[in-house]
Amino acid sequence: MKIAVKFRYISIALHALIWAMVLLLPYLVSSAAHGYKIGPIPGYFFSLAGLIHLFIFYFNAFFLIPRLLNRRFWWLYIICSAALILGSFQLKYHMLAWWFPEVLKDLTAYKFVFAPSVAVFIISIVYRKVVDKIRQDREQQKIKTEQLSTELKFLRSQISPHFLFNVLSNLVSLARKKSDQIEPSLIMLSELMRYMLYETQGKKVTLDKEIAYLNNYVALQRMRFGTDVEIRYHTEINALSETQLIEPMLIIPFVENAFKHGIGYQAKPVISINLSLANSELFFEAINQFDAQSNSSKDGHSGIGLANVKSRLDLLYKDKYNLKIQQTANQFHISLTLQLI
Structure with missing residues (x-):
């Protein structure tokens, strides 16, 4: 005005x-x-x-x-x-x-x-x-901006409860095991919820905050599965992560998907997650073992995360990202290259 x-x-x-x-x-x-x-x-x-x-x-x-x-x-x-x-x-x-x-x-x-x-x-x-x-x-242009804002708010409101449901499922699993990790897990959950409530309401967040959020989520999964699941998690970032901006909760749906479909049906499940930043270009990769026949019985909401992130990429990073999703008989591979500027 x-x-x-x-x-x-x-x-x-x-x-x-x-x-x-x-x-x-x-x-x-x-x-x-x-x-x-x-x-x-x-x-x-x-x-x-x-x-x-x-x-x-x-x-x-x-x-x-x-x-x-x-x-x-x-x-x-x-x-x-x-x-x-x-x-x-x-x-x-x-x-x-x-x-x-x-x-x-x-x-x-x-x-x-x-x-x-x-x-x-x-x-x-x-x-x-x-x-x-x-x-x-x-x-x-104002109408398009309002439509974009409305759609993004809907997508963000959609992903938050979906993610929270998965985290609470992790805590239930720890509680059943009477694990000593319940208290640190709850502390991490509070940090995750604080991030969702206060950091994701704006347009974008700094990359280091998104990575910290991802670190907490992976740590919760490590507490949950212990040595039952081999989690290969590697991040390679630099000082640019403190200034580069990214759409909040953009990476986590891919990680959720890897854990959701990469465990439970394999004798020794392995989940590999890599994230790196070079010259304002973000590279993310998630690989998990995959059993198409067994995973067909997953709940009908399992595709919400991937569909959500694809929509947000199209809205905010059109022509600035490359997303590849490859699925074989026993492996699911996601790679994302994203230009942050």
Whole structure:
């Protein structure tokens, strides 16, 4: 809103400056010795005619065109436009006849007297069309931005409870084992929830926060499975992670998917997760063993995470990411290359 108001004030100031220059042009480019003339036109008449042109411009641009230039009243617009131009001709003629009769004797001056009315009228039409096009584009962009924001809010609200359900399932598993890791697990869960509640409401977060979130999640999984699952987790980042921004909870659905489908049906499940950052380019890879027949019995919500992250990548990183999902009879491999700038 502040930007719109500022733009309006700038526009008004610009219009005032342009018309002030037009009205004062004879006194800027001519001299008293020449009667402030511009060609055959006296300076005083030039300024008075400028006021007529000003009226034609704004009356047509802000009254006739918005109200009459449509399918219903187009004929009335033509009549009013003709009346406006002819009226300006009559007014200029009488002004010359009263105050500058010598100009009427010079036929070459007529084109400098009457033609500007037509020119200003045409310019006002072009101005109105350009302004309407800019306003229309701005409104469409605003609608697209609002739609994008609404869709992103929906996707974020969708992924949070889905993720929380999986984490709580992990804690239930630890509780059944009466594990000593319950207390540190709850502390990590509180950190995860704090991140979801307070950090993911904005547009983007720094990459180091997203990685810290990922570290906590992997640590919870290590506590849950112990030596039953071999978790190969490696991150290679640099100082850029503190300044590079990323969509929150963008990576975690891939990691969730690896744990959800990579355990329970293998004798010695192995999950490999790699993440690195180089020159503002993020590379992520998740590999897990996969049994298509056994995993077909998974719940119907297991695809929410991947579909969600694909939608967000398309919305926020279009043409700036490369996602490959490869599935064989016994392995599921996801690789993502993402340009953060």
